[in-house]
Amino acid sequence: MRSHSSKPSWRPPRGVSRDRSGRARPLLLQALAEPERLPSLSAAGWDRLLREARRAEMLGRIAALVAGLGALDRIPTPARDPLEAARLIVEQQQRLIRWEITRILHALAGSDFPIVLLKGAAYLLAELPAGRGRLFADVDIMVPAEQLVQVEERLLQAGWEFVTLDRYDERYYRSWSHELMPMRHRHRGIVVDVHHNILPPVGRLLADARLLLEAARPLPGSRLAVLAPPDMILHSAVHMFQSGELHSALRDLTDLDALLRHFARDPGFFDALVARAHALGLARPLFYALRNTRRLLGTPTPEGLERRVDIPPRPVRALMDYLVSRAMVPRLPDATPRGVTLSRWALHVRYQWQRMPARLLARHLLHKALSRRAAR
Amino acid sequence: MTVGELARDEFLARLEHPGISLDTGPFLIRIKTAIGELADEVRFLYGEFPVLPDGGITHFRLELRRPAGLRRWWRPQVFSLFDGERRFEPMPLALAIPTLEWSLNWCVAANAHHHVMVHSAVLERDGRALLLPGTPGAGKSTLCAALAHRGWRLLSDEFALLRPADSQLVSWPRPISLKGPSIDLIRAFAPDARLGRTIPGTPKGPVAHLRPPSASVQRARDRAEPAWVVFPTYRAGEPARLTPLSRARAFYRLAQFSFNYELLGPPGFETLSRAIDGCDTYDFTYSKLDDALPLFQALVAPSSRRVAGS
Numbered sequence: 001m002r003s004h005s006s007k008p009s010w011r012p013p014r015g016v017s018r019d020r021s022g023r024a025r026p027l028l029l030q031a032l033a034e035p036e037r038l039p040s041l042s043a044a045g046w047d048r049l050l051r052e053a054r055r056a057e058m059l060g061r062i063a064a065l066v067a068g069l070g071a072l073d074r075i076p077t078p079a080r081d082p083l084e085a086a087r088l089i090v091e092q093q094q095r096l097i098r099w100e101i102t103r104i105l106h107a108l109a110g111s112d113f114p115i116v117l118l119k120g121a122a123y124l125l126a127e128l129p130a131g132r133g134r135l136f137a138d139v140d141i142m143v144p145a146e147q148l149v150q151v152e153e154r155l156l157q158a159g160w161e162f163v164t165l166d167r168y169d170e171r172y173y174r175s176w177s178h179e180l181m182p183m184r185h186r187h188r189g190i191v192v193d194v195h196h197n198i199l200p201p202v203g204r205l206l207a208d209a210r211l212l213l214e215a216a217r218p219l220p221g222s223r224l225a226v227l228a229p230p231d232m233i234l235h236s237a238v239h240m241f242q243s244g245e246l247h248s249a250l251r252d253l254t255d256l257d258a259l260l261r262h263f264a265r266d267p268g269f270f271d272a273l274v275a276r277a278h279a280l281g282l283a284r285p286l287f288y289a290l291r292n293t294r295r296l297l298g299t300p301t302p303e304g305l306e307r308r309v310d311i312p313p314r315p316v317r318a319l320m321d322y323l324v325s326r327a328m329v330p331r332l333p334d335a336t337p338r339g340v341t342l343s344r345w346a347l348h349v350r351y352q353w354q355r356m357p358a359r360l361l362a363r364h365l366l367h368k369a370l371s372r373r374a375a376r
Numbered sequence: 377m378t379v380g381e382l383a384r385d386e387f388l389a390r391l392e393h394p395g396i397s398l399d400t401g402p403f404l405i406r407i408k409t410a411i412g413e414l415a416d417e418v419r420f421l422y423g424e425f426p427v428l429p430d431g432g433i434t435h436f437r438l439e440l441r442r443p444a445g446l447r448r449w450w451r452p453q454v455f456s457l458f459d460g461e462r463r464f465e466p467m468p469l470a471l472a473i474p475t476l477e478w479s480l481n482w483c484v485a486a487n488a489h490h491h492v493m494v495h496s497a498v499l500e501r502d503g504r505a506l507l508l509p510g511t512p513g514a515g516k517s518t519l520c521a522a523l524a525h526r527g528w529r530l531l532s533d534e535f536a537l538l539r540p541a542d543s544q545l546v547s548w549p550r551p552i553s554l555k556g557p558s559i560d561l562i563r564a565f566a567p568d569a570r571l572g573r574t575i576p577g578t579p580k581g582p583v584a585h586l587r588p589p590s591a592s593v594q595r596a597r598d599r600a601e602p603a604w605v606v607f608p609t610y611r612a613g614e615p616a617r618l619t620p621l622s623r624a625r626a627f628y629r630l631a632q633f634s635f636n637y638e639l640l641g642p643p644g645f646e647t648l649s650r651a652i653d654g655c656d657t658y659d660f661t662y663s664k665l666d667d668a669l670p671l672f673q674a675l676v677a678p679s680s681r682r683v684a685g686s
Contacts, residue, residue, distance in 0.1 A: 043431070046433050047433045047434060050433070078404055085489035088540070095641055096641075333460030
């Protein structure tokens with residue numbers, strides 16, 4: 001680790017510094033971008049960082065970064081307790097995820113198609129740095145589309161139940177989505193999402209699931225597999241901006257950052273990534289992934305890489321930069337600039353827009369709006 | 377510098393802006409409010425807690441505010457903000473101090489998972505701790521307040537905080553909240569008890585807060601070994617009686633009374649089982665404090681130790 005002066009103020013990564021409102025800049029992004037400087041953070045800095053991280057559900061990540069540096073005894077004593085609390089919660093969640101995966105394997109025993117773990121579960125079982133200190137909401141798996149019926153039946157027989165039983169929701173999932181309705185075992189809390197693709201079959205962006213399954217990497221000694229490294233990045237990239245919530249957006253961003261840093265150790269990786277993005281038709285999401293990780297988290301990527309993917313026209317780029325810096329940058333209530341809620345909403349709408357054709361989207365949003373009113 | 381050592385004007389000014397940071401032992405908290413009546417209650421109940429300089433780390437920031445608009449004047453309300461965000465329903469203004477206490481309890485129960493947290497009163501004698509876990513209404517707080525004025529050191533009225541590393545109990549000596557008839561009972565039982573204003577009409581009936589004894593606050597950093605787990609039940613007309621309870625049952629109940637046992641998984645299990653291994657465990661029914669207290673004093677005498685729980 002490089003040594004550094006005890007100067008407490010950090011130079012924020014590019015993009016964050018352009019906060020024209022003049023409010024305090026988020027320390028969380030700086031901490032994620034340059035964790036090696038955490039031990040020199042002042043007490044006032046820790047006070048702020050802990051609050052930002054708690055709001056963004058990133059305390060576990062910060063705890064893992066500090067522990068990874070072996071620096072727990074070099075941070076102020078009162079900062080250690082919240083980090084320890086977060087570490088314990090993350091550890092238990094990861095135990096539950098591992099257990100849930102053994103139960104899924106048990107329920108599907110006797111069949112022989114591959115079970116591909118996606119997102120958090122994949123990072124955890126493939127022991128990737130992206131899994132360290134990461135909170136999990138659920139287990140995501142992907143199976144060949146022709147096995148979907150069998151998987152659904154087996155899980156239902158083994159005690160899983162659909163979380164939602166609304167008839168519209170069911171139709172939505174079955175006709176227009178790339179996954180089954182969320183399932184949960186009746187005795188446990190973890191939600192299982194069974195995918196047959198990483199993108200919906202009706203959206204503007206499409207991906208060929210067979211290519212993904214063919215390239216998947218088996219985990220040693222098991223029928224489990226994870227997506228190939230470029231596909232893992234691309235999946236995380238299409239996932240960005242999915243929900244209008246900060247913590248999931250920031251989690252996707254930190255996942256991407258950790259994956260890119262890790263896979264970058266393979267010299268041929270970025271060429272393979274660009275080629276794969278074009279082959280799967282996902283060059284645009286890759287552009288946003290690369291741009292935003294670099295802008296917000298300082299992720300090191302080769303010079304000129306973004307030009308080799310799919311660059312949107314300048315006004316679109318500028319608008320997206322604005323939305324992202326509003327929506328994804330964690331801020332405390334006392335430092336929230338205008339436009340945050342609107343930006344999150346705009347990114348969410350954009351995500352939905354890509355998920356389905358306009359007519360379907362209009363119908364979907366109308367139904368959601370009416371059912372929400374009816375529920376009131 | 378403690379709260380009580382600050383001049384009233386200075387305390388009120390700092391409480392209003394930027395807020396007063398208190399060292400409450402395991403948690404550093406910042407309270408901010410411009411509500412004058414609340415300020416005086418805080419000053420009384422937290423009088424002996426050290427004030428921290430501004431600008432350091434605090435674990436929880438709470439602000440109590442009166443809403444703008446109609447509800448400022450008509451049936452005035454108060455609401456609390458955790459870290460600048462509203463997480464709780466507004467309460468009648470008269471309940472400002474219970475609102476502060478409940479919010480603070482919530483902050484800890486929802487966040488302090490570096491401890492196994494059990495809903496329990498905790499008192500200590502000679503380094504050995506007595507846990508009184510219980511549901512509201514079981515007589516836990518009354519018993520706790522009485523013991524705290526008969527030679528036991530108060531660790532906490534609401535939270536048993538057990539360290540996963542060694543199952544030792546961490547002290548968080550907050551005000552004890554007394555409800556209904558307990559208020560007069562404790563006044564009569566311990567004339568030296570320092571009680572705040574009685575607040576009528578809370579969801580739990582009238583409530584008064586007991587200022588934690590000085591010795592408890594001064595020793596907020598001293599931990600204790602769990603030695604007794606006693607489940608109290610108040611039952612009118614019953615004589616005071618300790619009934620031995622198996623450790624297995626006591627363990628199970630502790631887990632049920634815990635805020636985060638399931639959330640922690642194995643560390644929760646290990647911490648509670650290590651704690652219970654070193655404890656004598658009982659059920660306890662009582663109706664009169666004067667009958668109850670001698671039984672607890674007898675627990676401390678070495679001869680009374682049971683051979684084993686089974």
